[in-house]
Amino acid sequence: MTTINPAGDEAERRHLGEKLRQAREYVGFSQDEVATFLKLPRTAITNIEAGQRKVEALELKRLAELYRQPVGHFTGEEASASLPADVAHLARQAAKLSVKDREELGRFAEFLKMRGTTKAR
Structure with a gap:
């Protein structure tokens, strides 16, 4: 019961x-x-x-x-693999951008990722 x-x-x-x-x-x-x-x-x-x-x-x-x-x-039912708070914040901010600006943001993120890879070498 x-x-x-x-x-x-x-x-x-x-x-x-x-x-x-x-x-x-x-x-x-x-x-x-x-x-x-x-x-x-x-x-x-x-x-x-x-x-x-x-x-x-x-x-x-x-x-x-x-x-x-x-x-x-x-x-309180979020999956334990939810995004870190700073990433979730960036995602919420990106959602407010135009499609064109989000595409540009994606290219910038790729640039930062590549720049980090080359610095590590």
Whole structure:
């Protein structure tokens, strides 16, 4: 028989809310902007981030898309082989670039990789 742990649920909800708040602040959105995106009152975002309101699955999916993170980032189900924080940061920044600029960034990354190989010799 499965036991229900309301205190554990509450702690998980607070942890999820904290991760969502950090992601929102990282990308520079206000609670009002997120609320408009989700078509919710701003107070709902405040309550979600405080762990006082449950997040619907579809809301979490849309928040993950908005914050450019996998849902698993918020639920703690990320694969252990996830990207290092600095690489993930670069990827998020690169995602904001145009296709042409991302191609140029890829060429620059190849240049840096080759330059590192020749220095090692």
